[in-house]
Amino acid sequence: MTEDVRRVFRMDNEVLAFRFTATLSDRAGMAPRERLTDPARLKMWLQATGLDATDVSLTDLKDAVELREVIYRIGSAIAAGEQPDSKDVRTLNTVAAAGHAKAALEGDLAGWHLTETTPVGDALGVLATDAIHILGGPDRSRIKNCEGPGCAGLFLDTSRGANRRWCSMNTCGNKVKKARLAGS
Template identity: 80%
Template sequence: MTEDVRRVFRMDNEVLAFRFTATVSDRADRTPRERLTDTERLRMWLEAAGLDVADVSPTDLKDAVELREAIYRIGSAIAAGERPEPNDVRILNTIAAAGHAKVALDNERAGWHLTQTTPVGDALGVLATDAIRVLGGPDRGRIKNCEGPACAGLFLDTSRGANRRWCSMNTCGNKAKKSRITAS
């Protein structure tokens, strides 16, 4: 049985790599919620992100979680004005370098083509490359942790005044607004 991907994952982050880090929610809570609970969940998430793979092994899942947490820690360090841990940078660069995905124009849309030999490694390479682009890009000063209740998710604040506080207006922004209304 396949689950509805949008019920399981939050897919609304504009930055692909940060959307991937959102597969753990309530990061600032005492018990963060892991949504990549098994290999099928990772396959589902990749498919929803346009990175179709037929199979995910337990090792793939372990690599994916390792990459995800490295991205999250580097992004949070940058948001706090700190230097990322060299080991996290090493994980990110290694996974990016190992990928063999090619981008192609398919039906007027950009799509990823993965190899048949290492499709999951290629997909993780795409995510790592996207992370590098943002974490080391000209807008790196706009990387923030969400201020939503217990969220702490990463997002890129592209607002003109650079004053966005939530990873998404529809979820965390709304929750914060509602709690303000009930409090007053």
């Protein structure tokens, strides 16, 4: 029996690197929930995002979790108007530079070709590069942490007034609205 990727992971963030950081959810809650519990889960997440790494080891999982946390710390620092830690920035740049994935158009869809020798490293390179583009791009000032109860997930506020408060209206926004209605 295979698990449904949408039941295991939140896949609703439009920024790939921030979708990756959501593999640890409820960050500000009492008990954060790790969703990358084993190499098979990492493989599942990578496949769901078009980064089809075939073999995933425990070392790959460790490297992925480290990259995820680096992206999260840098994004949260930017959201708070602070300078990211220089060690985290070096790690992000190193992971991006180590990847050898090639973008490819296949039919109507953009995809990635990973090398046979380092597919997970290539996939992590794609994630790091995506993070660099968003964390250092023109919309950097629109990076926010979700204000939803317990969430604190990263998102890019693309609203006209730059006043979005939740990573997703379907999850965190609805929780807040339901709580308000229950309290009225």
